[in-house]
Amino acid sequence: MKDVFRSMDLNLLRVFAALMAEGNVTRAADRLALSQSAVSNALGRLRRTLGDVLFEKVPFGVRPTTRARELWSVLEPHFDAIRKAITPETFEPVRYSGSLTAAMSDYTVERVMPRLATYLTxxxxxxxxxxxxxxxxxxxxMFxxxxxDxxxxAYLNDTSQTSGIxxxxxxxIHSSCLMRHDHPLAKGRLTLQRFLAARHIDIRLPGMNMPVYDSLLAAHGxxxxxxLTLNHYTQALAVLAQSDCIGVVPTSLLDLSPYSERLVSREPPIxxxxxxxxxxxxxxxxxDPANQWLRDVVVSLFSNKGSSDR
Structure with missing residues (x-):
């Protein structure tokens, strides 16, 4: 059997799709930005290739044959998928219905999601x-x-060097050493010896072998x-406000915490x-249209380069 597809000019399928959509040679030519004669010639080639008349003349245009309708029922979903892949439709967020998955710590959720959720609504x-x-x-x-999605x-400055990231x-994100107001280290000189000997807490998220600050100290020997290591940032200030522990954590945790007035911030020796x-x-x-749109929204709502910590 002859392999028609191998020798077929696939541009003819664009003409076939336009004729199926318009039911009229003139309108199909306008849709394709071609002359009417070019569409007629293409239809003639397509008829010879497929061995069927495909379209019959009717008073107001052309009508597909049974063979054309059967062929289009198979081709249409794939044709639309190819067209959308090559020329994506304009993304309309208000009409979008679907889901995306985002990874955030509780620190980020507190600062991003109230405003972002309102915007998405x-x-x-x-x-x-x-x-x-x-x-x-x-x-x-994760990716x-x-x-x-x-x-x-927070990330390290070399994160973008990871393949594809x-x-x-x-x-x-600025960090400082937080402790309760009446902590023994809240006043006076915070020496390295006193600092290292104090009882510390930190946050260790999934996949971390140790908190980032311990890696920094290890680099200094x-x-x-x-x-104590916690798995959420919002827990940290409650512990610091009610214990003898200190912690080198993001300073902006104070912004949204009910414990902020009970804590003092100091610069750590390291x-x-x-x-x-x-x-x-x-x-x-x-x-990806939805992903790209939402990323742009996040940047427009929260980008604040060079500003103080939020």
Whole structure:
């Protein structure tokens, strides 16, 4: 049997699709930005290739034959998929109905989601956002295996060097040493010896072998008295306000905490470098319309480069 597809000019399928949609040679020619004679010639070639008249003349245009209707019922879904892949339709958030998965820590959720949820209610009411726990150590796994569309969180400056990872900074994260107002280290000189010997708490998110600050101390050949690691940032200030523990944590935790007035902030002897907090995604999602739109929304709502911590 002759392999028709191998020798067929696939441009003829565009003419076939236009004729099926318009039912008129002139309108099909306008749709394709071709002359009427070019469409007629293409239809003649298509008829010879497929061995069927495909369209019959009627008073107001052309009518598909049984063979043409059967062929189009098979081709139409694939044709539309190819067309949309090559020329994506303009994304309309208000008409979108679907879900995306984002990774965030509780620190980020508190600062991003109230405003973002309000925005989505107005501009993309059919969009569902599913949140999972964020961890910089698990970024490749989250994107490759866990179906995460994007993440918002603090990251290291070399994160973008990871294969395929893209980042856009939103605001800088400054850290300081927090403790209750009447803590023995709240006044006087905070020496390195007193600092390291104090009872420390920190946050360790999934996938982390140790808190980031301990890695920093280890690079200086130092070790602190870490007595408690938590898995959520919002728990930290409650513990600090009601115990003898101290913690090197994001200073902006004070902004939204009911415990902020009971705490004091001091610069630690070994400073935690400023880290960017931003939106992170894999390059595979660069052109996904819903993902791209939501990333742009996040950037427009929360980008604040060079400003103080939020």
């Amino acid at each position: 107005e501009h993309a009411p059919g969009m569902r956002l599913d949140l999972v726990q964020y961890s910089i150590s698990n970024l490749p796994t 490759d295996r866990d179906g995460v 994007f993440a918002i969180g 893209r980042t856009h900074e939103l605001w800088p 130092l070790r602190r008295n870490l007595v 400073a935690m470098p400023v880290r960017p907090l931003g939106i992170i995604w894999h390059q595979r999602r660069d052109s």
